Amino acid sequence: MHLSTRGHYGLLAMFDLAEHYGSGPISLKTVAERQNISDNYLEQLIAVLRKAGLVRSVRGAQGGYILAREPGSITVGDIIRAMEGPIAPVDCVSEVEPAECDQAESCITRLVWTRVRDKLTEVMDSISLADMLRDAENLSIAKKV
Amino acid sequence: MHLSTRGHYGLLAMFDLAEHYGSGPISLKTVAERQNISDNYLEQLIAVLRKAGLVRSVRGAQGGYILAREPGSITVGDIIRAMEGPIAPVDCVSEVEPAECDQAESCITRLVWTRVRDKLTEVMDSISLADMLRDAENLSIAKKV
């Protein structure tokens, strides 16, 4: 049950953009440095996010990336699906076009994986970038006290 | 969010053993054929389950494998941990010795992954092989009607 760095870095980058939402485009280099990711690599990852319609890009000098929608309407699930494909512990319970299996009807393990998948999507879809911003604020307040 | 075939096949094999719990040792070949897994490969996987203390082996003719404990006391979580290692979407929230990260204290994505991990373990630890046997029974009853 492991995510690749795609999903991991993808969420880091998106959260970084969320933290600076409203201040114009943020350059890839800035995000990469702040999040400690190779900018060459992040370049590829953010291309995926752009194609998925989660970020907008502004080319040229002073360009960069901006969230395509407000932080409240982008969830962790959106980001992970974009970066890692449909959420599914095993292929036969994939969210989209599940792999076929001749014993699917009577397969008990399939029931298990369905429950696991449902819990996964439930959590991931319930957390938005806005929720994370709120968490960040609470955390910094707690620290100051 | 994908399992490897290790976990997938591991659960299939364990459930197969659970279905025949109490009828003496089941040979690897039998399980492999019933579950449609290469027996050469399953041989390696079941070695892992044995080393994890989840199955007992009986060598020699008429030998095979038996669940080490009753089906009610073996959970999906036990099996997945044995086959795939500690449950963790990313290394910094691993159940055992999480990877260190200098920003761990203030990392918001880490909170997200912790919640995901907790949901994952919650589901997996709540389903035992006995539960699955019950599901199988309900399913076959439903079909007959």
Add this chain to the structure above:
DNA sequence: AAATATCTTAGCATTCCGCTCGGAATTTGT
């Protein structure tokens, strides 16, 4: 025109996956 960015594609070393194979060790049955 120069500087600053994104965009696109190619490549590449390493690791992991999913297996196959061969043979040693152990137990049962005849």
Add this chain to the structure above:
DNA sequence: ACAAATTCCGAGCGGAATGCTAAGATATTT
């Protein structure tokens, strides 16, 4: 005692994915 059935163990291997690097094309601002 011997043959058959089985687990046990380790080596190896092709293919795919991972996590990058690198280089140049394109667009925009100053």
